[in-house]
Amino acid sequence: MKSAEKIKVGISIGDLNGIGSEIVLKTFEDSRMLDFCTPVIFASAKTVSFLKKKYNIDMFIQGVEEASQAIDAKVNVVNIWKENVSINFGEEDKKVGEYAFKSLQAATQALKNGEIDVLVTAPINKHTIQSEDFKFPGHTDYLAQELNGESLMFMITDTLKVGLLTDHVAVKDVAQNITPELIEKKVNIIYKTLKQDFRVQEPKIAVLGINPHSGDNGVIGKEDEEVMKPTLEKMRNSGKLVFGPYSADSFFGSGNYKNFDAIVAAYHDQGLIPFKTLSFGSGVNFTAGLDKVRTSPDHGTAYEIAGKNEADHHSFKEAVFKAIDIFRNREEYMELTSNVLKKQSKKI
Incomplete structure (x- = not known):
């Protein structure tokens, strides 16, 4: 060593x-x-x-x-x-x-x-x-x-860690880029990095919804119902503590983020705006997965x-x-x- x-x-x-x-x-x-x-x-x-x-x-x-x-x-x-x-x-x-x-x-x-x-x-x-x-x-x-390895943008402080499903992708292309395979891959990278790089024995991960209010049961877009929820359920059934999708608009303001070891945002600004608001000047961008x-x-x-x-x-x-x-x-x-x-x- x-x-x-x-x-x-x-x-x-x-x-x-x-x-x-x-x-x-x-x-x-x-x-x-x-x-x-x-x-x-x-x-x-x-x-x-x-x-x-x-x-x-x-x-x-x-x-x-x-x-x-x-x-x-x-x-x-x-x-x-x-x-x-x-x-x-x-x-x-x-x-x-x-x-x-x-x-x-x-x-x-x-x-x-x-x-x-x-x-x-x-x-x-x-x-x-x-x-x-x-x-x-x-x-x-x-x-x-x-x-x-497989890279993932992971914004970190001692108390807040935010990963992204999609990073430098135009907003109009976000939903079509988010597939069950991508969700599993990115969440698994975060799960592994929490264990090996941050000494978290049993990572607890929250995933934010793609659409406003996580789609409101399909009323505001069907991606959360048809793509996000089944994938997260599959991962939970495999033994991982992965929860969501959570409505992004209230997740940080309510303090719910404090209950998790990491948060996964669907796209760049959904994750980085709250992260930088809460920790600007002390946060770090870590390329996880490599x-x-x-x-x-x-x-x-x-x-x-x-x-x-x-x-x-x-x-x-x-x-x-x-x-x-x-x-x-x-x-x-x-x-x-x-x-x-x-x-x-x-x-x-």
């Missing part, structure tokens, strides 16, 4: 015209963070030095050519590019989008190679990062392609305040801590599971 060692936290720098670099540097300006992990930023020492001066951050950085060369107790920067980058805070720029992808691509490869233990991604601009190599709605879909750990802050590039030294870095800092915790929990779970299997095999 690696729990006694420093976790190597790989960091993709995100869109340089946004607040990503600011929140990354502010997080590790506090030298106490180096007691918990070894940060490895994928960018360039030249670019990071410029950004340090911009934000008046007093921090030593260690330039390295590969993540495997990262030095403990230092803020390491892997030199992905050597040239100067033209940074214009608050502006959309395809060239800056190229650098965001270079950083993400290199960090993901290092994660696959085991040169870093976890990945924390700073926000990207989903428009400017698009290219022949990146044709995805966001980080989650790209990582699903690059890493093993064989590697990736987290990110619960916000975007925030161009309106980029370069003004006004960004709050606490969500990014929390994303770092959550990545470390999940990594250690998963290692412990895997070791315990392995020991149980070994004992069972000896009995046979």
